[in-house]
Amino acid sequence: MINSNQNQIDFSVVIPSRNRPELLRSAIDSVLTQTHANFELVVVNDGSDGENEQAYLDLATEYSGKVRFVHLPHTLNGHGPSGAINRGVSAAFGCFVTFLDDDDCWTDVDHLSRAWQGLKDGNTDVYLGNQAAYFGEKKIEGPLWLEGLDQIASRHSDADGQGMHTVTPADLMACTGFAHLNTTVIRRSLYMDIGGMDEGIRYECEWDLFLRYTDKAKRILFHPAVVSRHNAPDPKNLANVSTTIGTIQKMLYRIYLLDKSILFAQSAEIVSKATQHKIYTLKHITTLLMQEKKYSQAYLFARHAYVSCLDAKWFIYTIYVWLRKLTAK
Secondary structure: OOOOOHHHOOEEEEEEEOOOHHHHHHHHHHHHOOOOOOEEEEEEEEOOOOHHHHHHHHHHHHOOOOOEEEEEOOOOOOOHHHHHHHHHHHOOOOOEEEEOOOOOEEOOOOHHHHHHHHHOOOOOOEEEEEEEEEEOOEEEOOOOOOOOHHHHHOOOOOOOOOOOEEEOHHHHHOOOOOOOHHHEEEEHHHHHHOOOOOOOOOOOHHHHHHHHHHHHOOOEEEEEEEEEEEEOOOOOOOOOHHHHOOHHHHHHHHHHHHHHHHHHOOOHHHHHHHHHHHHHHHHHHHHHHHHOOOHHHHHHHHHHHHHHHOOHHHHHHHHHHHHHHHHOO
16 A cells, blocks of 8 residues: 655656666766656665675765665575565555666657656556667567557557557557557556566566556556667676576476466456467467477377367377377387
């Protein structure tokens, strides 16, 4: 519950971080340039170890009065992005919470100011922007996030005088991608009501949150402005969560989050989109297992995919997988 003191702050910006103090500095600086003054910045140090632990303490001293640091105890693999973000939101005082990865940065100094124009009337639960992705200095071409959402939404509503659209679950499910946490602003009370980030997920946890708040929000606003830069992880950088988990393990996390939406979402569009993605994921796992010549396991996933999609071509492929299983030595 948000008390009267907490309501004095419009936004709480939460940055989770672990063992990356130098990257964190750039993320912090990008937030502190915002033209909207009524916000707080909460950095969650997820149990950084070794010399990094002292580096975070030094940063807390350097940014004293500007940034509030929450230091979590050290664990073997950290509390994970979901756990760290939830601790940050629990410590936050803002009416709305928003997020930034520690290796990314906000590129639009008016991001929070623009968001506040859409949120201050009290009738909107979520505000979404867009971002650009880069690998090194090379921009990654989309669609990746919510490109084209303004055109989709314009089919049923015109943008307001500030270029914002009210978007529906159907609009968001029609997009190829989803809203990255870097561009998401959500009412803190809604975040708490839906249970925050799922701490059992360590991959695509932001997609899970996106599906759940899309299902529950009473009103969602979208502005097409690019507000952040996302730096795609280098597969060689083993410190990054998305590169430390095996591909099949990632797919299993994905199935879990999709099953939650299939089971619990009220929106038919969300259920349909989650079902489509689950079928694709089951097929992907099957092909990965076939490449590893794990034919028995591949057959189980192929059969599961067929039952879900009843596709004639996939039925033939499932028979092929079954034959490989029978003939494998």
